[in-house]
Amino acid sequence: MTESDSILRRIIDHKNRANPYPLYAELRETPVYHDADGPYVISHYYDILSLLHDPRVSSDARNLASTANDPLAGSEQEEPAALPPGFLRLDPPEHDRLRRITNRPFGPPHSPRRVDGMRGELDEIVKDLIDGITDPDNVDLVEQVSYPFPVTVICRLLGVPREDEARFHVWADTLAASLDPAPGDDLEERNQVTQAARMELGMYLAGLIEERHKNPKDDMLSQLAAGYGQDETMTTMELLSTSALLLIAGHETTVNLITNGMLTLLRHPEYLEKLREDPGLAAPLVEELLRYEPPVQLVPQRSTLADIEVHGVTIPKGSSLWLVLAAGNRDPQRFPDPDRFDPYRKDIEHLGLGSGIHSCFGAPLARLEAQLALSELARRLENPRLLEDPPPYRQNAVLRGPRHLHVACDGIRA
Amino acid sequence: MHDSTLEQLKRSGRIVVVGASLAGLRAAETLREKGFTGTLTMIGDEPHQPYDRPPLSKQVLLGRSPAEHTALPRRRDIDAEWRLGSAATGLDMAARRVRLADGDEVPYDRLLIATGVRARPWPHPAEAELDGVFVLRTRDDGAALARRMADGPRRVLVIGAGFTGSEIASACRERRLDVTVAERGDAPLVGALGGVVGAVAAELQRENGVDLRTGVMVTGLEGDSAGRVRCAHLSDGSTIEAEIVVVSLGATRNTEWLAGSGLGAGPRGIACDAGCRAFDIRGIVTDDIYVAGDVARSPHPLFGYQFLSLEHWGNAVSQAETAAHNMLSESTERRPHIWVPAFWSTQFGVNIKSVGVPSMGTEIVISQGSRAERRFTGVYGYQGRVIGAVTFDNARWLPFYEKLIETTAPFPPTFDNVDRRPEGRQAMPADFPDPSVPTHGPTVTLSGYSPADRRMTFTPGR
Ligand SMILES: Cc1cc2nc3c(=O)[nH]c(=O)nc-3n(C[C@H](O)[C@H](O)[C@H](O)COP(=O)(O)OP(=O)(O)OC[C@H]3O[C@@H](n4cnc5c(N)ncnc54)[C@H](O)[C@@H]3O)c2cc1C
Numbered sequence: 069m070t071e072s073d074s075i076l077r078r079i080i081d082h083k084n085r086a087n088p089y090p091l092y093a094e095l096r097e098t099p100v101y102h103d104a105d106g107p108y109v110i111s112h113y114y115d116i117l118s119l120l121h122d123p124r125v126s127s128d129a130r131n132l133a134s135t136a137n138d139p140l141a142g143s144e145q146e147e148p149a150a151l152p153p154g155f156l157r158l159d160p161p162e163h164d165r166l167r168r169i170t171n172r173p174f175g176p177p178h179s180p181r182r183v184d185g186m187r188g189e190l191d192e193i194v195k196d197l198i199d200g201i202t203d204p205d206n207v208d209l210v211e212q213v214s215y216p217f218p219v220t221v222i223c224r225l226l227g228v229p230r231e232d233e234a235r236f237h238v239w240a241d242t243l244a245a246s247l248d249p250a251p252g253d254d255l256e257e258r259n260q261v262t263q264a265a266r267m268e269l270g271m272y273l274a275g276l277i278e279e280r281h282k283n284p285k286d287d288m289l290s291q292l293a294a295g296y297g298q299d300e301t302m303t304t305m306e307l308l309s310t311s312a313l314l315l316i317a318g319h320e321t322t323v324n325l326i327t328n329g330m331l332t333l334l335r336h337p338e339y340l341e342k343l344r345e346d347p348g349l350a351a352p353l354v355e356e357l358l359r360y361e362p363p364v365q366l367v368p369q370r371s372t373l374a375d376i377e378v379h380g381v382t383i384p385k386g387s388s389l390w391l392v393l394a395a396g397n398r399d400p401q402r403f404p405d406p407d408r409f410d411p412y413r414k415d416i417e418h419l420g421l422g423s424g425i426h427s428c429f430g431a432p433l434a435r436l437e438a439q440l441a442l443s444e445l446a447r448r449l450e451n452p453r454l455l456e457d458p459p460p461y462r463q464n465a466v467l468r469g470p471r472h473l474h475v476a477c478d479g480i481r482a
Numbered sequence: 483m484h485d486s487t488l489e490q491l492k493r494s495g496r497i498v499v500v501g502a503s504l505a506g507l508r509a510a511e512t513l514r515e516k517g518f519t520g521t522l523t524m525i526g527d528e529p530h531q532p533y534d535r536p537p538l539s540k541q542v543l544l545g546r547s548p549a550e551h552t553a554l555p556r557r558r559d560i561d562a563e564w565r566l567g568s569a570a571t572g573l574d575m576a577a578r579r580v581r582l583a584d585g586d587e588v589p590y591d592r593l594l595i596a597t598g599v600r601a602r603p604w605p606h607p608a609e610a611e612l613d614g615v616f617v618l619r620t621r622d623d624g625a626a627l628a629r630r631m632a633d634g635p636r637r638v639l640v641i642g643a644g645f646t647g648s649e650i651a652s653a654c655r656e657r658r659l660d661v662t663v664a665e666r667g668d669a670p671l672v673g674a675l676g677g678v679v680g681a682v683a684a685e686l687q688r689e690n691g692v693d694l695r696t697g698v699m700v701t702g703l704e705g706d707s708a709g710r711v712r713c714a715h716l717s718d719g720s721t722i723e724a725e726i727v728v729v730s731l732g733a734t735r736n737t738e739w740l741a742g743s744g745l746g747a748g749p750r751g752i753a754c755d756a757g758c759r760a761f762d763i764r765g766i767v768t769d770d771i772y773v774a775g776d777v778a779r780s781p782h783p784l785f786g787y788q789f790l791s792l793e794h795w796g797n798a799v800s801q802a803e804t805a806a807h808n809m810l811s812e813s814t815e816r817r818p819h820i821w822v823p824a825f826w827s828t829q830f831g832v833n834i835k836s837v838g839v840p841s842m843g844t845e846i847v848i849s850q851g852s853r854a855e856r857r858f859t860g861v862y863g864y865q866g867r868v869i870g871a872v873t874f875d876n877a878r879w880l881p882f883y884e885k886l887i888e889t890t891a892p893f894p895p896t897f898d899n900v901d902r903r904p905e906g907r908q909a910m911p912a913d914f915p916d917p918s919v920p921t922h923g924p925t926v927t928l929s930g931y932s933p934a935d936r937r938m939t940f941t942p943g944r
Contacts, residue, residue: 121881123850123859123899160850160901164857374897385898425878 076106080465086458088365088468089407092395100381107368107388108378111395113402113419115378119391120424124374127426128159131371131386152305154313156426157369163425169300170310173291175432183432186221190437193220194444201480206455209473213445214326218437222318225433226311227280227287232272239269240319243312247368248464269315270308277307288314314430322434324363324469326441329354331473332361333446334454336409343446350439353411357438358397358420360409365394365468367422393419394468452477491591492810495520498580498588499562500570501596501736502526504534504795505775505802509594510560512806522562523588525580527569530621536795538624539646540828543653545632549625570597573743575762578770591770592809595740595752595760596802598776599733599793604641609703614711615727618646627728631657635725638662639714641700643670645827647730648683652829655690662693662722664700664714667915674825675836675872677913678846679860682853682874690830695720703727733793735777745771751779751791756818758805772809774801783820784888785839785869794825822884826877832856835877838870838887846912847894850901851876859883862912863893 078084079091092111095101101109110116119125155166172178197213219240223233242265246258277293284290289311295301302310333340343349370389375382383389396419398406403415421428428434445452455474462471497513499506502524510522526532533552541547565582572581579587601617604610616627631638631654638654640647643665654661667673669680670687687694699717706712713723740747745768746761747753752773753761758780760771773780775798779791804819811817826835843862851858851874859879862870868891871883886895894909 118881118885121879123879123882123901124897126900128900161855161857164901373899427878 075101076103076109082461082463082465085461085463085465085468088394088465089398092392092398095392095395096399099379100383102381102383107390108372108381108383109390109392110378111392111399112379113396113399116391116393116396116419117423119370119376119378119389120419120422120426122376124372124376125370125389126159126373127157127163127370129153129157129369129371131159131373152309154309156313156317160425165300166302166306166310167425167429169295169302170292170314170429173288174429183436186225186433187436187440189224190221190440191444193217194441198444198448198480204450204477204479207449207475207477209330209445209475210323210327210470211472213441214330214473215323217326217441218322218434219319221433221437222315225288225318226314227285227289228276228315235272236269236315237319239265239272240316243269243316244320244467245464247466266312269312273308273311274304277304277311317428317430318433320467321363321428321430322437324467325354325357325434325438327469327473328361328363329357329438329442330445330475331454331459331470332357332409333442334452334475335457339409339411340446340452342411343443347443347447349411350443351435352413352416353442354435354438355416355418356409356411356413359403359413359416359418360397362394362397362418362420363467363469364420364422365392366466367391367393368466393422448481449475450478450481488810488812491520492516492518493520495591496523496589497521497592497594497809498523498525498590499594499596500525500580501594501598501775501777502528502564502566503532503596503598503775504554505596505598505798506594507532507554507560507802508557508799509596509774509802509806510562511557512803513810514558514560516807516810518810520591522560523565523590524560524562525565525568525570525582525588527567527583528620528622529567531564531566533621535619538621539618539649539653542624542628543631543650544656545628549621549628552621552624569739571739573740573745575744575768575771592772593770594772594774594802594805594809595777596773596775596798597736597739598798599735601729602731602734604703604727604729604731606702609705610729611709612703612705612711612727613709614725615703615729617729618650619733627726630726631659635659637722637724638726638728639664639700639722639724640728640730641714642730642732643667643683643687643694643696644673644730644732645671645825645829647728648687648829649827650728650730651687651692652690655692655830660693662695662724663687664695664698664716664722666697666699668696670694670696672913672915673841675840675860676843676846676862677915678853678910679840679872679874680913682856686830686832686856733776735791737777750789751777753789754778754780756781756783756820757808757816758801758819759808772805774798774805780819784822784890785842790823790839792823794823796824797821822887824880824884833875833877834872835880836870836872837880837884838862838868840870840872840912841914842869843912843914845893845909847909848903848906849895850879850899850906852903852905861886861893861895863909866893867891868893868895 075095079088095111099112155163174182194217197216201207201212242261246262276289280290280293284294292307368390372383372385372387374385400406421431452475455476459470459473462469499510532554534554537552542549569583570580571583579589581587601619617623618627637660640651640663643663648670651661651663669677670683672680700714701717702715703711704713711727713721715721735751737747737752744762746763754773755767758772758774759767760773761767776793779789781787782790800821801819804817808816822837823839824837840862842864845863847861849859849861857875859876860872861868868886873880
């Protein structure tokens, strides 16, 4: 095994999770990194951006040539039973149709005020969570705020009963783990666990949707189930996989955005102070966070439908492609002084939420959640200090974030 | 060699901008951003602060936002002397002075001309004067037309189905007004996008209840005794009763005020080099007069160095920024304005975008999606290369096609891609009207040699 051969493994290796950025810098030295049967790995900003808009790149797992020999290939290509893929893993026209229908109850033009209309409710949820902090000497921000917050929100948005939230967490955790390209141990076993979780989740959702058909409420599940009486409606299976997708995306990304955000702010207390003085800083600050510490570090699920030339290298048709968003976000050819966290940066068009047709569906909600949570935490935690730096990280290299974030503070302001 | 006069210009020079709209404002902001601290004079014949035009045919006609709410957002304070409501009427290049309608003269060290275009009026002056006959270019036009539409007229007639005409028709339908569109070509948008895509636009209009008449010309407008427009006569012998007539026959460049000045200005615009410096009538580039926006025509290397005039919002912004940069730069630091043309329009609920110069294309391929679904990408080919692209509700792919244009990729594209249907493997004639017959609204005008000439061929670098 050569030195360069091991870089993907090193990126995936949990012991490098706390700071993968030097590895990304190393990766950028080979703009199109490819080794043996492995994926083609893209790490430069402009290359990633153009591939995200390239119709010769597919998100549909069915287009991937066999990766049987690829030790790094994730486990989730084969999921025969359970649910069909959500629109994240589909190409147009199916992708467009499902995303369009899903968007009707969620965003403009049909529901322009859905997200902003939740502001008051979101505010209250964060406040309650922070009120619930009893021991300021040792707060785990993940457990107490950044995890329960988005989870509660997505459950409310979809219309999942409160009492069922706990069951959801288990399924969502399992499914998020299946996105990790580094199966820690037994692939076979993880596959089975993943499938079982998808199955159970599907059945649970089917029950809820059935219920909403009979008694529609003011939630997204009801609206999706009702289909707006248009000629475009989802089949039941599509509805299930779409709601599963929303649920998992709603669980596992914003959590990391908020946690990474607090971690970054605690490491740069001057900005924590500035945010406290000026809540208006929250919006640009969250954008800089999406650049500096993106919750989705890489997109490992694309494949090429034709030979594509990138940076002078021809990537053959049928290849697996990894787009390392987090590496592109710190590409010095795109951002001056990219390793510096600077919420006052003007030119900040990051890849943190992707781009092109698969760009983050929940972006407006994620942004709002992170802005609210961070400014509220900044305002209320009195003199917060990190108890452990770096904090312990979760296994996942794709959805990267701390498992716990222990801080001590002098008190919780009212 | 360092130019000390440049330093002086930056510090205490006089820069005059004629045309206080999109291009003028963005140029002024850029000048200040680049450290220009001298006097800046903004001359505009309209009485309003700079405002945005695209919302006029979109939000304003729908009654979603009043015309007064279209003011352009300011990127920064420009600390200018505003001469609004006063037209520039002449230019003395030797004395470096701009003459105003009120007789005043404003001296300059550097001049930026951004006078844009105006709507082409109905050709019969008496008929054009009838009450109820409109054009749509200015904020006042927008406000007046919107007010009339709100009164619930029995029928609106739109003459000309270019982008603006089609957007007006769309707004009428959204307000549930009966509307007839009369178009000389065979389909809406045919001048800008050709017949293949025009046919989709035609279906879109008809499906949305527009009474679309193609292949006809309006030959005359008739008023009642009170001087209100009553009906229009068409070349096919029919008559259309309408309370509102919107004349949407394209635009005329605002260059008359430069007549006799010695600047290379005429009905096709003001010729300038790729760095936005105006040519004089001898074809010699000036060093103190710059041009930007709809009124400019400049050579573009990607399109055979032909002179292009673009009526595109994005072009106005980018050209203004380039002009401002170059005004304050040493010759070696100047940059070319080689923007890839890009345009958008929304009508009948569809988001239409284009890049490149579709109207130069001779062939088209539907590379993604399908026309039947009104969701597709059309790629235009010219002499074996990709020259333009258009999307209907498919805009997120557009940067890819832009890159194909920039890299002079071969046409037709042969590669596989997502959402490619069987119909998309076959190139077909793009079906543009004969270029010698002017159309009302191509938004990109080739104002250099005719595209039919083959005086130059493009040789892509390797
Ligand atoms: C209804 C409408 C919808 C549009 N929609 C789109 C769209 O969807 N997408 C798109 O890309 N583009 C669109 N456009 C085009 C876009 O608005 C123009 O490209 C843009 O306004 C050009 O800016 P400009 O500053 O060059 O010219 P203009 O905006 O035309 O400004 C020129 C200004 O100079 C003034 N002027 C003229 N002569 C003189 C003089 N002698 N002295 C002083 N002042 C003078 C004019 O009155 C005017 O205020 C639309 C235009 C209209 C009218």
